Amino acid sequence: MTTTAGPHQHASADDPRVMLDDQIGAFEPIPPYPPRTEREAEFYTLGDGEMFLNMGPQHPSTHGVLRVVLKLDGEKVVDLDPVLGYLHRGVEKLCENADYHQVISQVDPLEYISSLFCEWSPVMAFEKLLDVEVPRRAEYIRVLSGELNRIASHALFMGWFALDLGGLTPILWSFIERDEIVEMLAALTGQRMLFNYFRIGGVNGDLNHDFMSRLGDWMSRATGQIESNLTLLNENEIFVRRARGLGVIDTETALSMCMSGPNLRATGSPFDVRRAHPYSIYPELDFDIPTRSEGDSLARYLLRMEEIKQSLRIIDQCLHQMPDSPIMAKLPRLLRPRPGRAYAAIEGPRGQYATYAISDGTDQPFRMRIHDPSFIHLQSVGLLMKNNLIADTMAVMASLDPVMGGVDK
Amino acid sequence: MTALSRTWGRLTLPGKIVFTLIPLLAVLTAGLIAFIIVLGGPIWDLILANLWFIRFLVAATIILVITIPIAFLNIYLEMKVIALMNLRVGPDRVGPWGSLLSVVHGLKVLIKEDFTPTGADSIVFTWAPVVTYGAAVMTLLVIPFAPGMAGQDFNIGLLYFFAVGGMGVVGLLMGGWSSFNKYSLLGGLRSAAQIISYEIPLTLSVVGLLILAGTMSLNQIVMQQSGWFTDWYVFRQPLGFVIFFIAATAEANRTPFDLTEADSEIVAGFATEYSGMRFGFFFFAEYVNVFIMSALTVVLFLGGWNAPFDIDALVNVLNGVVGAVIPSFHIATPFSIALDPGSLGIPLLFVIGLAPLIGTLVLAAPFYLVRSSMRWWVALIIGFVLFNVVAGGLTFAWAYVSFDWVAGLVWFMAKTFAFVFLFVWMRGTLPRVRIDQLMGFAWKWLLPAALLNLFVTAAAVVIVGS
Numbered sequence: 001m002t003t004t005a006g007p008h009q010h011a012s013a014d015d016p017r018v019m020l021d022d023q024i025g026a027f028e029p030i031p032p033y034p035p036r037t038e039r040e041a042e043f044y045t046l047g048d049g050e051m052f053l054n055m056g057p058q059h060p061s062t063h064g065v066l067r068v069v070l071k072l073d074g075e076k077v078v079d080l081d082p083v084l085g086y087l088h089r090g091v092e093k094l095c096e097n098a099d100y101h102q103v104i105s106q107v108d109p110l111e112y113i114s115s116l117f118c119e120w121s122p123v124m125a126f127e128k129l130l131d132v133e134v135p136r137r138a139e140y141i142r143v144l145s146g147e148l149n150r151i152a153s154h155a156l157f158m159g160w161f162a163l164d165l166g167g168l169t170p171i172l173w174s175f176i177e178r179d180e181i182v183e184m185l186a187a188l189t190g191q192r193m194l195f196n197y198f199r200i201g202g203v204n205g206d207l208n209h210d211f212m213s214r215l216g217d218w219m220s221r222a223t224g225q226i227e228s229n230l231t232l233l234n235e236n237e238i239f240v241r242r243a244r245g246l247g248v249i250d251t252e253t254a255l256s257m258c259m260s261g262p263n264l265r266a267t268g269s270p271f272d273v274r275r276a277h278p279y280s281i282y283p284e285l286d287f288d289i290p291t292r293s294e295g296d297s298l299a300r301y302l303l304r305m306e307e308i309k310q311s312l313r314i315i316d317q318c319l320h321q322m323p324d325s326p327i328m329a330k331l332p333r334l335l336r337p338r339p340g341r342a343y344a345a346i347e348g349p350r351g352q353y354a355t356y357a358i359s360d361g362t363d364q365p366f367r368m369r370i371h372d373p374s375f376i377h378l379q380s381v382g383l384l385m386k387n388n389l390i391a392d393t394m395a396v397m398a399s400l401d402p403v404m405g406g407v408d409k
Numbered sequence: 410m411t412a413l414s415r416t417w418g419r420l421t422l423p424g425k426i427v428f429t430l431i432p433l434l435a436v437l438t439a440g441l442i443a444f445i446i447v448l449g450g451p452i453w454d455l456i457l458a459n460l461w462f463i464r465f466l467v468a469a470t471i472i473l474v475i476t477i478p479i480a481f482l483n484i485y486l487e488m489k490v491i492a493l494m495n496l497r498v499g500p501d502r503v504g505p506w507g508s509l510l511s512v513v514h515g516l517k518v519l520i521k522e523d524f525t526p527t528g529a530d531s532i533v534f535t536w537a538p539v540v541t542y543g544a545a546v547m548t549l550l551v552i553p554f555a556p557g558m559a560g561q562d563f564n565i566g567l568l569y570f571f572a573v574g575g576m577g578v579v580g581l582l583m584g585g586w587s588s589f590n591k592y593s594l595l596g597g598l599r600s601a602a603q604i605i606s607y608e609i610p611l612t613l614s615v616v617g618l619l620i621l622a623g624t625m626s627l628n629q630i631v632m633q634q635s636g637w638f639t640d641w642y643v644f645r646q647p648l649g650f651v652i653f654f655i656a657a658t659a660e661a662n663r664t665p666f667d668l669t670e671a672d673s674e675i676v677a678g679f680a681t682e683y684s685g686m687r688f689g690f691f692f693f694a695e696y697v698n699v700f701i702m703s704a705l706t707v708v709l710f711l712g713g714w715n716a717p718f719d720i721d722a723l724v725n726v727l728n729g730v731v732g733a734v735i736p737s738f739h740i741a742t743p744f745s746i747a748l749d750p751g752s753l754g755i756p757l758l759f760v761i762g763l764a765p766l767i768g769t770l771v772l773a774a775p776f777y778l779v780r781s782s783m784r785w786w787v788a789l790i791i792g793f794v795l796f797n798v799v800a801g802g803l804t805f806a807w808a809y810v811s812f813d814w815v816a817g818l819v820w821f822m823a824k825t826f827a828f829v830f831l832f833v834w835m836r837g838t839l840p841r842v843r844i845d846q847l848m849g850f851a852w853k854w855l856l857p858a859a860l861l862n863l864f865v866t867a868a869a870v871v872i873v874g875s
Contacts, residue, residue, distance in 0.1 A: 020527050052591075053592075053595075060672050060673060060676060075599075163673060164673045165840040165841060166665070166839075167838075167839070168491065168837060173496065232838075236838075236839065236840065242840065389845065390674050391674045391841075391843045394674065
């Protein structure tokens, strides 16, 4: 097979089939078309002593396939331009072409770290459309498994954040935590990652012995294990000095950037969908909404660690109050909700997951809009990363805890 | 044969050169030795006349060669210890407990494609790893491993060490600049800024020690620390030791100062575009540097090859205590076990021939007699292994007592690898500092502390008198 050279290419000396770019400028991350907006024209013009650095999409620590073009002055980030879309699959459109049951498996891999929450909000929206009452035992199981998934997600966050600051060990310690939870959820749902467990009107299966024995085993030592993981970082001077005062954001800015979840609560605003717009059985449960006032990366980290303890409290209450009832509402096999629209928001580990679904009376949603917190939080990256050093850009991003699967949808 | 030729075909040029040169050199060396033995006479005279030069050549060759097992050992130690700290198993496939994995890594980098990116300055790109590795190996020349076991005993050994060791950063900078990659460039510049900044506290922290020692020869400094462990310089220069160790961590580019190859920030720093054996040289240089920095810390502050106790003093105490009860009891110092195998004559052959047999049978007997389910040959194998352990232990004990250099090497390696372990431990525990924190720490804390150490030492020497 022979390849012909393009206009600005030449054959490699090693292998004539390989075409190499003539111009050295071809390696610059400048787009190959003239600037389309004023912002693009401004960003892609270099000032004195500045250079571009293309971080991603194959960088070791961009948490998926995010590409950030950094404009650097030495080590300092002057400006940056996030480029999205490397993982875009058109999930919303796929959902509009699947019937209501199939939607659950389509939205599962959005935020693959916390799949149950991706299922929860569409399922709630569809239940509103269909006007079904979910059995109480199903609600308890949803809360129980959801909070377990929240702990897994936050535990993994701790490892990633430390890894972006250069720590090798916490990621593996936190993976142990996550693995135990994921194994017990696998015993409950049949899958380790993309659970596909919630159903419209209930859940797929009842609690079983394998799950309960694993859960009891883990609960008996969870607190101590998490505390010992935390001592590795919370008392580490280097870690605390790097994370403190990094990527500070105040409540007004955070609200104007539409932040939610732990990132917003770390600025001092106690907004939590579980309390602000109660759903499921959360009004009956006793738990606190931890907040912190600093608004920096350390606050976001510590807040998530505090939430793990609250989730453990919730799981404990769920286990003690678990009622006996069916786990599925009585529903026809083919769902045709009346025409209408429904909106359902839940509190996930990253913030507010929401679904806005419109039904036109057929067995497929006419329109389905997914509000994903990772995507929303990434828009404040420009504010937070600017004027930091290169070393801190990825740490700031890690402290927001985005998952690219949900960002690109 | 096909498999062999296929393997040969997969080798890149450096790999082919290495695999050709090593057998060729072995044959040539054997031929040379045979030639000297056969012809004798005038060649012996020539060798004896140029003994210092031959000695230097041999020492340089040995030091070049031992860097490879040292690097292998360090890499294995790092993989295994960090794995255990991470609650993983770590390497466990190649060799016992995975101990040959780093050898396989070494072969792998020889076989991998040696890639030069478009736009790279290929000459500088090729020579950068050589400079870094050469600097690391050349510093090893002045390290005294044991009494009489040093490549060269310069009277300016320490100065030589810092001068040549500082050359390593030139290689990193060359690699970073010539790779035609912005990550490499940032890594190279970071390493230049970091290593030049930390050179200053590193050098200043030992000036206090030099005032006390009065010499720059590393051999002399070690000999001044002989006797009990309280004579080590770490107890006379504690602040200097701490500053030296921190600065040495930064010099060796180790966590928490491994900014030059911070994978979460600048991919792999200066080594981003390197592959094959050129990357292997950088990789080896890093681990040899860890060993060298540990070795220098041990030599300067922890008594080098000296044992932490004075065996002669211990024997004298024993003589005094036991001698008070039994007047005839006396062990001569310096303590040694005289062993003259020649005096045994013909019976020696019987001992050599029969000892393994008898030892194996004696050690196998209890296993065979106590456990009825044990096969006789399993018991024999256990006995044989045990006998080897016992005989090896006895031989080692004899060598330790009889030869200064064995004892010296044991203590030197034990202390040095304790420090290597410390480096690995820090890597498993600590996150990375930021570049401004790194610079601030060097200039705002370490440099004033080193100066304070120098002034206090100088004042103490003036007041107390040397």
